[in-house]
Amino acid sequence: MAYSDKVIDHYTNPRNVGTLDKSSHKVGTGLVGAPECGDVMRLQIQVDDNNVITDAKFKTFGCGSAIASSSLATEWLKGKSIDDAMKIDNMDIVEELALPPVKIHCSVLAEDAIKAAINDFRVKNGLAPIASEKVHH
């Protein structure tokens, strides 16, 4: 299976690889996936006093599409309010990276990681977590 140019670009030059201080109350961390399934994503956001994401970092164990999906997610997150970030849909990632059907689960994982990071931040700051109503197919 051939990868799209955008997947190769994000895979070869991943953006925003790294680690934020997960103990900070301004940092939200989402850790999703499982080693047994062959992919684990950790996505972190740094949020300012206006609830705007000022920095995002990731580390991913997984295939090229999983790495590219999380790299793209960190690019999209920077500058967004946490409410807008909550609206990022996995299908936007699929479209941007031209993921084939067998790799859609990588985008789902990235969306889950975004939501998990935001909810971690919300809970740390006394806000109720937002339940995802979306059903992935």
Added chain:
Amino acid sequence: MNLPIYLDNNATTPMDPRVLEAMLPYFTNKFGNAASRNHAFGWVAEEAVDYAREQVAKLIGASEKEIIFTSGATESDNLAIKGVFEMYKEKGNHIITTVTEHKAVLDACKHVEKLGGKVTYLPVKEDGLIDLEVLKQAMTPETILVSVMYGNNEIGVIQPIKEISAIAHKNGALFMTDAVQAVGKIPVNVITDGIDLLALSAHKIYGPKGVGALYVRRKGPRVKVTAQMDGGGHERGMRSGTLNVPGIVGLGKACELCLQEMESEAKRLSVLRDKLQNALTQLEESYVNGNVEHRLPHVANISFKYVEGEGLMMAMKDLAVSSGSACTSASLEPSYVLKSLGLSDDLAHSSIRFGLGRFTTEEEVDYAIEVTKKSVTHLRELSPLWEMFKEGIDLNSIEWAEH
């Protein structure tokens, strides 16, 4: 050195130019049907097929009359298992095989189960070899066939074939082996190994795709298989269909070359393989899968913990290798062979199979070592699991959200 480098010789091998040369006349001016008995075109083709039959037989210590040409090892495996089941069903309905067989054997056995047969799938030990005591206990008076692969395609381990065939024969069962990965790479002898049926393929031994053979013993005992295709009764009635003369000539030539070069080639490849393996296992948290003593000379299957195999292969884009990880939504399951060794799923996902071959050079191996080391290191920098491992976090203590 040309890139990319091919290190996936267990999947298929490039054809040796000497094989191609032998085949070429049989596509054009020597095009006859080997079954045409009444003119020179047919005789020429028949002669070529007979010669190839001898070349194949010689490589495995058989007689030429015991070689049935097929379209490849998948057909040979099917013909052997289904054919024995049909032919010997009055005698019994039980077949024993192993969990690490190739799909052609496993799925043929599943077919037999649908027809009312009973199949025992023997587990393997941590090193990939079967436990002979477990085999002995699995034998019943109903057992008609024991089918155990010679060398494994994913990890390269070599089963104790002599001991296994002796157990089968002691209990009155036939012994069959899928020897696709072993034939031409290590000495295989149907007499001393006690083999009654053996499947082999041309394209794994530098021959063409689309041709293989089934060895069917003719003496002590005389083994018969029921044909699985109806037609002109070629190949002693066991496999109908006009013979693929150029392919068969290629298989014969490939076998002849293997016989000539096997000994020196096995030595050369095991030195290169060991060089690769020793260099790569110097990386932290990397493990060789399967028994390293009883192993084909050209294979090394290595797990690089905390790195996912498919992602790793993408980083090593100039290396053609294979991974035990299948990261697709259809199959999130990693290799069933690696899992049967008791490997955890994450280690199975982290595995890479390096398969060296006749045309692999030391320069290529050196390059592969450098690229693999660099890629593993790079991906570990991206891996949250590696970070956790370095921080001393026990990954088993985390509640993962399975998806």
